[in-house]
Every structure is written in structure tokens, then in C-alpha cells.
Amino acid sequence: MPKLRRARVRGPYAAVAIAATIMLSGCRASSPPFVPAGPPLPFPAADAFEKLDSSNRFDGIVLGAKGKPLVVNIWASWCGPCRAEAPLLGRAARRYGSTVRFLGVDAEDDWSSGRKFVARYRLPYPNLFDKEGQVPHRMLMRGFPTTYVFDREGNLIATVVGGISERTLVAQIETAQR
Amino acid sequence: MMDRGLLASLVAVVVVVWAAERWILQRPGQASVLDVGATPLIIGIVVARLTAVLLDDPSQLGRPADLLIIRGGVEFWAGVGAAAAMLAWTARRASVNPLSYGAAIVPAALTGYATYSIACVVRDGCFGPVSPVGLVPPFGGPRLLPVEIGVGLLLGWVAWALDRWCSFPSVTIGIALSAVAIVRLLTAWMLPRLDTGFTRLEFESIGVALLAGLILFWGRRVTVRRRVIDRL
Numbered sequence: 001m002p003k004l005r006r007a008r009v010r011g012p013y014a015a016v017a018i019a020a021t022i023m024l025s026g027c028r029a030s031s032p033p034f035v036p037a038g039p040p041l042p043f044p045a046a047d048a049f050e051k052l053d054s055s056n057r058f059d060g061i062v063l064g065a066k067g068k069p070l071v072v073n074i075w076a077s078w079c080g081p082c083r084a085e086a087p088l089l090g091r092a093a094r095r096y097g098s099t100v101r102f103l104g105v106d107a108e109d110d111w112s113s114g115r116k117f118v119a120r121y122r123l124p125y126p127n128l129f130d131k132e133g134q135v136p137h138r139m140l141m142r143g144f145p146t147t148y149v150f151d152r153e154g155n156l157i158a159t160v161v162g163g164i165s166e167r168t169l170v171a172q173i174e175t176a177q178r
Numbered sequence: 179m180m181d182r183g184l185l186a187s188l189v190a191v192v193v194v195v196w197a198a199e200r201w202i203l204q205r206p207g208q209a210s211v212l213d214v215g216a217t218p219l220i221i222g223i224v225v226a227r228l229t230a231v232l233l234d235d236p237s238q239l240g241r242p243a244d245l246l247i248i249r250g251g252v253e254f255w256a257g258v259g260a261a262a263a264m265l266a267w268t269a270r271r272a273s274v275n276p277l278s279y280g281a282a283i284v285p286a287a288l289t290g291y292a293t294y295s296i297a298c299v300v301r302d303g304c305f306g307p308v309s310p311v312g313l314v315p316p317f318g319g320p321r322l323l324p325v326e327i328g329v330g331l332l333l334g335w336v337a338w339a340l341d342r343w344c345s346f347p348s349v350t351i352g353i354a355l356s357a358v359a360i361v362r363l364l365t366a367w368m369l370p371r372l373d374t375g376f377t378r379l380e381f382e383s384i385g386v387a388l389l390a391g392l393i394l395f396w397g398r399r400v401t402v403r404r405r406v407i408d409r410l
Contacts (some may be wrong), residue, residue: 013186080241080243080247081247083238083244083250084244084247084250084251085242085250087235091372092372095372096386149317157235157317157318158316158317163247163250164374166304166369166370166371167302167370167371168303168305169370171305171322171370172315174316174370175317177336178319178320
């Protein structure tokens with residue numbers, strides 16, 4: 001068998017690889033359970049991009065969404081991983097839209113950038129504009145983006161911090177639908 | 179933000195490949211794949227990510243930071259092709275047959291891929307069809323057959339078998355490519371997915387499996403011709 005030339009430098013490759021992985025990845029930490037409170041509110045229209053007055057309205061929408069699984073994605077237009085996962089969420093919403101509700105929350109962002117984001121990725125589900133970041137604070141969110149999956153009874157069954165993969169999203173949705 | 183699961187997977191790959199080369203795989207006197215494969219691996223990841231961006235969302239080219247988000251998607255076979263080209267170029271510089279060069283690291287590379295597959299337990303979870311025998315996902319629900327663990331064990335065995343029994347470079351590479359292509363094709367159907375029809379990934383895997391078949395056929399013809407020449 002042929003002899004392979006030994007590389008002179010090994011350590012820096014490993015260091016660069018590990019550092020890149022650390023910097024360019026998303027978090028995988030879980031957050032404490034979220035229990036919405038207050039009266040249930042109607043679910044926004046599919047093409048809505050509405051200002052969120054208070055986190056109480058978010059709680060009400062989540063409560064009002066009972067009966068179908070709910071996927072809540074908290075994003076911002078300045079967040080790279082949010083841009084990376086937006087097409088996936090759009091596809092998932094188109095596929096499962098009749099049986100699963102999707103809700104986006106544009107947090108700590110500006111209005112025009114958020115609208116452009118929704119238009120650019122043609123998100124087929126409603127989005128709430130939360131300039132002050134009330135929802136991330138309410139959910140004790142640890143990083144952008146974060147995706148929450150609720151089952152039919154409104155119980156939070158999954159939290160994914162950082163970009164979500166297709167397999168994880170589909171597996172969580174199908175579990176929530178059972 | 180740190181993706182501990184991905185980091186743990188990569189650490190597991192490095193450790194297992196190092197241990198396999200040291201104690202299991204029979205390549206005495208050879209440089210480690212962790213040495214010779216580092217640059218091709220980086221080149222492969224970069225090309226895989228760039229290809230995915232060009233195909234799915236070319237507007238990201240204007241945002242260098244978005245290009246670095248590997249989780250945003252990579253084109254696996256484009257990356258493999260780029261890494262293979264880099265290895266071939268390195269082999270030419272070393273005046274070594276590129277096929278032999280590539281075949282020498284195939285077992286360790288397959289071991290790394292198998293380890294990454296099995297490390298799904300520490301990443302997003304190991305998914306598959308609902309099964310009485312399986313793992314419960316991190317978010318609960320029914321037991322799911324851990325397809326990726328099975329894939330990892332199978333490819334690990336293929337790596338060991340190629341290392342032990344296969345001495346023809348083209349056959350080694352052909353079998354490895356076809357094994358990975360077939361496995362990726364099957365897992366694409368068995369793992370949770372959004373698309374219902376054939377995807378780009380599946381077409382690519384089918385193409386690579388056909389290419390691997392051609393490599394095997396060509397290698398077999400070359401071997402037979404050499405034997406005939408030797409007898410004359």
C-alpha cells in the first residue's frame with residue numbers, strides 16, 4: 001500500500017475545527033416549562049404581521065390554538081441561523097398547515113426588516129412583531145432562533161434553540177399530532 | 179452559541195478514528211487519515227456549503243456570515259467530490275497513484291462517517307419508523323427505530339471488511355461509494371422528511387451508486403486484463 005505523506009501541522013487543524021464548530025453552531029439547551037395564562041385569543045390570519053402589545057396576547061394566542069399542535073418560531077431578521085431555517089419552516093407550514101398551526105414571533109427587530117424577511121421567505125403563517133422582546137423574556141429564551149412545539153392540549157413538548165433540522169422538526173410535529 | 183451535540187459528535191469521530199487506526203485497521207507505516215484527511219475535509223465542507231447556497235439561496239452569497247452556518251445545509255456529494263479531488267491532487271504531488279492513495283484512507287474515512295452517524299444520540303436524536311424496539315426521542319413520544327445507529331454499525335462493518343479483505347483500490351473505492359450512496363438513499367426514505375417525492379439528495383445518491391458501479395466494473399476489467407497479460 002502506498003505511503004501517505006504525513007502532514008506537518010496537526011494541532012491547528014483540530015483547533016480551527018473545534019473553534020469553528022463552537023462559533024457557528026446553535027445552542028441545544030432546554031428552557032424551563034412554559035405555562036400560558038389568561039383568556040384564550042383568536043389565532044391571527046395566515047398573512048398577518050401584527051405588533052404584539054404585550055406578552056399576555058402571546059399567551060392568549062397559544063391558549064386559543066389548543067386543539068391542534070402549534071409550532072412557534074422566534075426569529076429576527078438580523079439572525080443568520082433564522083434565515084437558514086426560514087425556508088424549512090415555510091415548507092413545513094405548507095405541508096402540515098391543515099393539521100398544525102404555525103406562529104412566528106419577530107423579536108428585538110425593526111418593523112420594515114421583519115416585513116421584508118416575511119416577504120422574502122414567503123412565510124405562509126402569521127407572525128407577531130415583538131420589538132421589545134417580551135416573548136423571549138416570557139419564554140426565558142436562550143438564543144436566536146428558538147422553536148417551540150406544543151401538542152394538542154397546549155403542553156410544551158419540545159424546545160430547540162438554534163437552527164432546527166428537517167428531521168427534528170418533522171419528528172416533533174408527528175409526535176405532537178399523535 | 180455552542181452546539182454541544184455537534185461538537186460531541188466531531189470529538190467522537192476524531193477519537194474513534196484515531197483508536198481504529200491504532201488498534202483495528204491494518205495500515206502499518208501509514209500516515210493517519212486525521213493528518214492527510216484534514217485539509218480535504220475542510221475543502222469538502224466549504225464546497226458542500228457553497229454548493230448548497232448556490233442551489234437553494236444564492237442571495238446568501240452576499241452575506242459571508244450566512245455561508246458559515248453549516249446547519250443551514252450542505253451538499254454531501256459535492257463535498258465528497260471536492261475532498262476526493264484534493265486528495266487526488268495531493269497524491270499526484272507525492273507521485274502516488276491517486277486511487278491507491280484514496281483507497282488507503284477509505285476504511286478510516288468510513289469509520290468516521292459511521293461514528294458520526296451513531297453519534298445521533300448526542301445530537302438531534304436518532305429517528306426512524308415507529309417500532310417497539312427503539313429509542314424514545316428527547317421530546318418524548320413512541321419508540322423510534324434508530325436508523326442512523328444501524329447505518330453506522332453497517333458502515334463500520336464495511337470499513338473493517340474492506341480493510342481486511344479488499345486489496346484492489348478501485349474495488350475498495352467502488353464498494354465504499356456504493357455503500358454510502360445506498361445507505362443515504364435508504365435513510366432518506368426512512369427518516370422523517372417533508373418532501374414526498376424524489377429529492378435532489380436521492381437523485382445524487384443514485385448517480386453516485388451508478389458511478390461506483392462503473393468504477394467497480396472498470397477496476398474488474400483492468401484486473402482481468404492484467405492477469406491475462408501476466409499469463410502471456
